[in-house]
Amino acid sequence: MRLIGENGEQIGIVPIEEARAYAQTRELDLVEIVPNATPPVCRVTDYGKFKYEQAKKAHEAKKKQTVIQIKEVKFRLKTDEHDHDTKVRHIREFLADGKKVKATMFFRGREIVHNEIGRKTLEKVAEAIGDVGMVETEPRFEGRAMFMMLAPKKR
Secondary structure (H helix, E strand, O other): OEEEOOOOOEEEEOOHHHHHHHHHHOOOEEEEEEOOOOOOEEEEEOHHHHHHHHHHHHHHHHHHOOOOOEEEEEEEOOOOHHHHHHHHHHHHHHHHOOOEEEEEEEOOHHHHHHHHHHHHHHHHHHHHOOOOEEEEEEEEEEOOEEEEEEEEOOO
């Protein structure tokens, strides 16, 4: 196994018994860092300190990642013009905040026969948000609903 000392210096490839003895003389733990390597890599360190540093690194990485929120706005075939405009305004606000939007058109009963009207409504939504967003996925069916994904434009 490849051994790394407590200060990060390379000690070299040593048998496991010798590595354990080296760690015991310094009153530290032998921690396996890269088990899949050939030979495996171990470090002589305090295990509690090692776990604390790992948790701290994971916390920092989690802080830096961005979570993309997806908002959903639902339309119906019988959605009135005023309600349609209000929903489009909400979509524009969500896109301005940098969120993705899933615009969904629901069909109930025999409305499913008129899916071209639903497609036109979704295309009208895409046209209305053209200056702040773009269509990520074109309108498509999923069960009794048609949906499309909208994403904010890059600044």
